[in-house]
Amino acid sequence: MTDPSAVQSAIDTMHAVRDRCVWTQQITHRDLVPYLVEESAELIDAVEGGSRSELREELGDLLWQVLFHAEIASRDEIEPFDIQDVAAGLTEKMVRRHPHVFGDAAARTPEEVLVHWNAAKAAEKHQRQSVLDGVSHAMPALALAQKVLGKAASVGADVEPAAPPRSEEELGDALLALVAAARASGMDAERALRTRVRTLEADIRSSETRSAE
Numbered sequence: 001m002t003d004p005s006a007v008q009s010a011i012d013t014m015h016a017v018r019d020r021c022v023w024t025q026q027i028t029h030r031d032l033v034p035y036l037v038e039e040s041a042e043l044i045d046a047v048e049g050g051s052r053s054e055l056r057e058e059l060g061d062l063l064w065q066v067l068f069h070a071e072i073a074s075r076d077e078i079e080p081f082d083i084q085d086v087a088a089g090l091t092e093k094m095v096r097r098h099p100h101v102f103g104d105a106a107a108r109t110p111e112e113v114l115v116h117w118n119a120a121k122a123a124e125k126h127q128r129q130s131v132l133d134g135v136s137h138a139m140p141a142l143a144l145a146q147k148v149l150g151k152a153a154s155v156g157a158d159v160e161p162a163a164p165p166r167s168e169e170e171l172g173d174a175l176l177a178l179v180a181a182a183r184a185s186g187m188d189a190e191r192a193l194r195t196r197v198r199t200l201e202a203d204i205r206s207s208e209t210r211s212a213e
Contacts, residue, residue: 011083014067018075029072036065096120130208131155132201141193142175148197148204157207159200 017024043058050058070083097120100107107113128134131151137144152158165171182189 010063010067014064014071018071024068027068027072029069032065032068032072039065093124096124130205132204141190141197145193145197145200148200152200152204155204155207155211157200157204 019025039058039061043055043062046054046058066086067083070081070086074080074082095102097117098113099105099116099120100113105116107116125134131154132148135144135147135151139147149159165174179189182192
């Protein structure tokens, strides 16, 4: 395993690059978004079909994005924070969400772990008014649909499923066939699913309003 000082070396390298690279000095959080999306996608590729060395490299590239954002944030004139603050906040959150590891709570099954996780998360996000608060619409439509369907189930706004596939391979075939049908008809599958998800979100908010009355 690499010496822990390698992490500090990466932090120091990012700091030096920000100080001395004229291109890097002009970059903002918003400018980095396309690179963050690209590096995340490349990491997914490495997880799903790459070698161990590719996985290690792509994890490093994604870590660089985190260091880059933290370095930019550290120089903010109004509300600065650095990678140490990010790490400290993450540690505090993970300790809170694992009371069965760091506290007296018990969790003997993955389902019981999830109960603790959701309870801690709910306490952290108590100011939120809807289960949809915090759901990112920057996700691809399919990932967004899966996320929102989970939220729908939690408030009783379930969508009736089609006949369940017997395997992920069969599911992939069915999804690809639907996209092929959309393409053949001149339809945009991504837009169609996003439109349907917006309708589902409206149903969820209506269900929450009725429950609050």
